[in-house]
Amino acid sequence: MxxxxxxxxxxxxxxxxxxxxxxxSHSTDAKPQSMVEETAAxxxxxxxxxTEEQTAEATETAEETGESGEEIxxxxxxxxHQPDGKxxxxxxxxxxxxxxxxxDKERAIKLVKNGLEGEITVNGEKYTGTMPPxxxxxxxxxxxxxxxxxxxxxxxxxxxxxxxxxxxx
Ligand code: HEC
Numbered sequence: 311m312x313x314x315x316x317x318x319x320x321x322x323x324x325x326x327x328x329x330x331x332x333x334x335s336h337s338t339d340a341k342p343q344s345m346v347e348e349t350a351a352x353x354x355x356x357x358x359x360x361t362e363e364q365t366a367e368a369t370e371t372a373e374e375t376g377e378s379g380e381e382i383x384x385x386x387x388x389x390x391h392q393p394d395g396k397x398x399x400x401x402x403x404x405x406x407x408x409x410x411x412x413x414d415k416e417r418a419i420k421l422v423k424n425g426l427e428g429e430i431t432v433n434g435e436k437y438t439g440t441m442p443p444x445x446x447x448x449x450x451x452x453x454x455x456x457x458x459x460x461x462x463x464x465x466x467x468x469x470x471x472x473x474x475x476x477x478x479x
Pocket of ligand 1: 386389390391401402403404408411426427429430437438439440442444458
């Protein structure tokens, strides 16, 4: 009922103005419904994308925080080279204070990946054993060698970039 009164009032005022030059009062400037819905849909999509990105990032971080260098050493190397890195005389060469290890970092990276056999001399002692290839990622090789270089020797660690350079990514 109220609406009718308003329409009547407008009609009256138009008539009252005589020439009907206040067309402004007839314009409808309400936003079309379809536009409102579209805006809502865009906002929804944006929210979904952000959530997906965040999930992907979280997964990556979980993969990166794997075992520490020490844990990898204990699992993969300690059985032969011993937990203290001193090896077993005549069978497994030492990593602690090893001149062979310190002489060539690139060679060390390669032998962890590919294994090693044939005669080598470590700290003046000859070894003729076989070290099997180690199933480790480049990142794990960097971590375990960093442990060996810094914990058993007073040397700098190995970065994953260095390992990538030697072995390829
Ligand atoms: C199954 C026993 C075995 C395992 C496991 C093993 N090694 Fe070896 N490693 C050897 C033997 C044997 C040699 C000597 C090979 C030769 O005589 O040619 C050697 C040699 C080495 C050398 C060079 C010599 C030296 O003492 O500096 C390094 C460095 C080394 N291993 C590091 C590692 C690391 C790091 C791991 C773990 C990721 C590992 N090895 C796991 C048996 C093993």
